[in-house]
Amino acid sequence: MGRPNYDVKDLALAGEGRSRIAWAEQEMPVLRQIRARFAAEKPLAGIRVAACLHVTTETANLMRTLKDGGADPVLCASNPLSTQDDVAAALVAEYGIPTFAIKGEDKDTYYAHISAALDHRPNITMDDGADLVSTLHSSRSDLLAGIIGGTEETTTGVIRLRAMAADGALRFPIIAVNDALTKHLFDNRYGTGQSTIDGVIRATNILLAGKNVVVSGYGWCSRGIAMRAKGMGANVIVTEVDPLRALEAVMDGYRVMPIAQAAPLGDLFITSTGDIHAIDAAHFALMKDGAIVANSGHFNVEINIPALEALATEVREPRPFVKQYILPDGRKLAILADGRLINLSAAEGHPASVMDMSFANQALSAEHMAAQGKSLEPKVYSVPEAIDKEIARLKLAAMGVAIDQLTAEQQAYLHSWQAGT
Numbered sequence: 001m002g003r004p005n006y007d008v009k010d011l012a013l014a015g016e017g018r019s020r021i022a023w024a025e026q027e028m029p030v031l032r033q034i035r036a037r038f039a040a041e042k043p044l045a046g047i048r049v050a051a052c053l054h055v056t057t058e059t060a061n062l063m064r065t066l067k068d069g070g071a072d073p074v075l076c077a078s079n080p081l082s083t084q085d086d087v088a089a090a091l092v093a094e095y096g097i098p099t100f101a102i103k104g105e106d107k108d109t110y111y112a113h114i115s116a117a118l119d120h121r122p123n124i125t126m127d128d129g130a131d132l133v134s135t136l137h138s139s140r141s142d143l144l145a146g147i148i149g150g151t152e153e154t155t156t157g158v159i160r161l162r163a164m165a166a167d168g169a170l171r172f173p174i175i176a177v178n179d180a181l182t183k184h185l186f187d188n189r190y191g192t193g194q195s196t197i198d199g200v201i202r203a204t205n206i207l208l209a210g211k212n213v214v215v216s217g218y219g220w221c222s223r224g225i226a227m228r229a230k231g232m233g234a235n236v237i238v239t240e241v242d243p244l245r246a247l248e249a250v251m252d253g254y255r256v257m258p259i260a261q262a263a264p265l266g267d268l269f270i271t272s273t274g275d276i277h278a279i280d281a282a283h284f285a286l287m288k289d290g291a292i293v294a295n296s297g298h299f300n301v302e303i304n305i306p307a308l309e310a311l312a313t314e315v316r317e318p319r320p321f322v323k324q325y326i327l328p329d330g331r332k333l334a335i336l337a338d339g340r341l342i343n344l345s346a347a348e349g350h351p352a353s354v355m356d357m358s359f360a361n362q363a364l365s366a367e368h369m370a371a372q373g374k375s376l377e378p379k380v381y382s383v384p385e386a387i388d389k390e391i392a393r394l395k396l397a398a399m400g401v402a403i404d405q406l407t408a409e410q411q412a413y414l415h416s417w418q419a420g421t
């Protein structure tokens with residue numbers, strides 16, 4: 001007997017996973033419509049897809065869409081802490097989709113699961129953070145010949161892939177799903193905004209009203225986090241390195257200052273910069289007793305946790321996802337979810353309604369790649385504008401929102417240069 005084509009925590013959780021997947025599906029009308037079309041047209045017939053994504057209810061609905069489109073998909077986790085074990089069980093037992101993901105898996109298991117997904121010999125890769133693609137290029141290059149192309153979900157992954165393309169290292173074309181307007185304007189901002197606050201509250205049960213919340217970065221994710229924290233009554237301080245974004249934060253009504261100045265003020269710190277050590281050893285030295293630090297950026301490098309570990313005399317775990325570091329001067333600083341994406345570790349990630357658009361982009365980009373990939377060069381491509389607009393149109397229609405159309409007079413006016421005052 002060969003190895004089982006899955007590795008999940010407990011198949012007995014499948015029933016629970018199935019009902020939660022169905023609940024999420026109700027909030028994913030765009031993906032539902034794509035799935036119905038895929039089931040009829042089978043645009044992915046015969047295509048093996050290896051996906052490395054957060055194993056959530058929304059991802060399960062994407063995997064079902066790919067399978068109904070004729071693909072042969074396999075799934076592994078894109079983060080050791082973000083897996084929903086009941087969903088992983090349901091994918092295997094209820095939907096027959098090989099899945100390799102266990103919440104809390106160690107680093108070796110995480111990479112063993114990526115390797116198991118690659119054993120599927122994919123034609124299309126679907127990544128969230130580019131770990132699948134970088135493993136493929138570094139240790140499984142024998143598989144490159146069978147690849148048509150791939151898609152990438154998040155900012156950090158797109159940055160890594162662009163760096164690979166610039167070095168001439170990228171060997172197949174990738175569509176940057178993150179860069180679609182119907183992705184980052186909504187998922188990164190409204191999805192990360194709400195679910196990050198949700199993760200912090202579930203992990204700590206703190207009241208945000210009246211607290212000083214320091215948000216590192218003012219990109220798409222951090223704008224959402226700042227907006228929602230402000231809405232709950234927090235005094236938000238933003239730190240940035242980009243003058244334009246810092247200026248925007250000022251104009252949006254936030255206090256903006258260097259992290260070293262914000263460090264002694266913050267009750268809660270949330271990073272989402274995509275950068276390393278946005279909060280570093282020197283900043284822990286300045287923080288007040290009881291400060292809480294969380295990250296919502298892709299990798300667990302934004303907070304220098306090894307430096308805090310080196311400073312601490314004792315580490316306690318007062319609640320799940322909370323580690324309290326006791327410092328020699330008696331101060332206690334808490335790190336949430338070991339600095340991994342707090343919204344996916346301590347909460348459930350983005351709500352389905354927003355993932356509906358992100359995963360509609362994934363499904364349509366996979367279809368585009370299956371049809372066109374062989375004629376594309378090994379570069380990072382944008383999602384075709386027609387796909388972006390179509391997703392926005394379908395989402396509005398599903399929400400029952402109608403909009404105006406340009407009249408012939410307006411069309412002519414907007415395309416002319418002669419008309420003035």
Ligand SMILES: NC(=O)c1ccc[n+]([C@@H]2O[C@H](COP(=O)([O-])OP(=O)(O)OC[C@H]3O[C@@H](n4cnc5c(N)ncnc54)[C@H](O)[C@@H]3O)[C@@H](O)[C@H]2O)c1
Binds near residue numbers: 218299
């Ligand atoms: N938690 C989630 O579910 C989720 C969802 C989408 C994206 N992400 C991840 O979140 C991160 C941010 O994504 P984004 O789309 O907001 O990116 P972005 O590029 O729009 O924003 C990042 C911002 O951080 C700023 N920055 C960089 N280094 C900094 C530093 N040391 N201090 C302060 N600011 C700094 C940059 O100037 C930029 O404005 C990425 O790692 C992305 O992959 C997470």
